[in-house]
Amino acid sequence: MGDLRxxxxxxxxxxxxxxxxxxxxxxxxxxxxxxxxxEDTEKIVKDNEPDLAIEWQHxxxxxxxxxxxxxxxxxAPVILAxxxxxxxxxxxxxxxxxxxxLDVPFQLRKLxxxxxxxxxxxxxxxxxxxxxxxxGFLFRIK
Numbered sequence: 001m002g003d004l005r006x007x008x009x010x011x012x013x014x015x016x017x018x019x020x021x022x023x024x025x026x027x028x029x030x031x032x033x034x035x036x037x038x039e040d041t042e043k044i045v046k047d048n049e050p051d052l053a054i055e056w057q058h059x060x061x062x063x064x065x066x067x068x069x070x071x072x073x074x075x076a077p078v079i080l081a082x083x084x085x086x087x088x089x090x091x092x093x094x095x096x097x098x099x100x101x102l103d104v105p106f107q108l109r110k111l112x113x114x115x116x117x118x119x120x121x122x123x124x125x126x127x128x129x130x131x132x133x134x135x136g137f138l139f140r141i142k
Contacts, residue, residue: 007126008029008030008031008126009029009030009031009051009052009115009119009123009126009127009130010030010031010032010033010048010050010051010052011025011030011031011032011033011050011051011052011053011054012033012034012041012044012045012048012050012052012053012054012065012069012076013025013032013033013034013053013054013056014034014041014054014055014056014058014064014065015034015035015036015037015038015040015041015064016056016058016064017056019034019036021034022034027131027132028108028130028131028132029130029131029132029133030052030130033048033050038064041065041068042068042072045068045069045071045072045074046072049074049075049076050069050074050076051076051119051123052076052077052078052079052115052118052119053065053066053069053076053077053078053079054078054079054080054081055078055079055080055081055098056081056083056104057080057081057082057083057084057104058084059084060084060088061088063080063096063097065078066078066080066096066097066098070097077099077118077119078097078098078099079098079099079100079101079102079111079114079115079118080093080096080098080100080101080102081101081102081103081104081106082101082102082103082104083104089101099114099117099118100114100117100118102114108132112127115127
């Protein structure tokens with residue numbers, strides 16, 4: 001396994017999004033697992049057990065992050081950020097292997113709420129101690 005910090009929440013991001021997203025999520029307080037190519041992303045997945053993952057919808061029926069996690073037996077909850085077309089997707093995201101959907105562009109508050117819902121109890125308190133929460137940025141967790 002990789003050397004993930006135990007006091008953080010690790011977030012796997014897809015290789016096909018820009019590095020700016022990795023920086024943004026680091027600034028929020030996540031330990032970001034990201035590379036700009038599929039091969040290195042697969043190595044990251046093989047070497048680590050992320051706490052969460054975001055799949056930025058890559059196409060109508062193309063879900064590479066979910067598929068990489070499954071291939072390597074990782075159990076990370078995966079959130080699907082929909083930026084393509086919702087029409088072929090089922091209303092229940094669990095039918096295709098996701099814990100929830102976020103429409104792009106999404107509000108950070110909605111992402112944090114969804115993360116809180118799907119994280120195990122042992123990680124929820126870490127979410128509430130993230131830097132953005134310490135700066136007085138309050139979320140209404142549902």
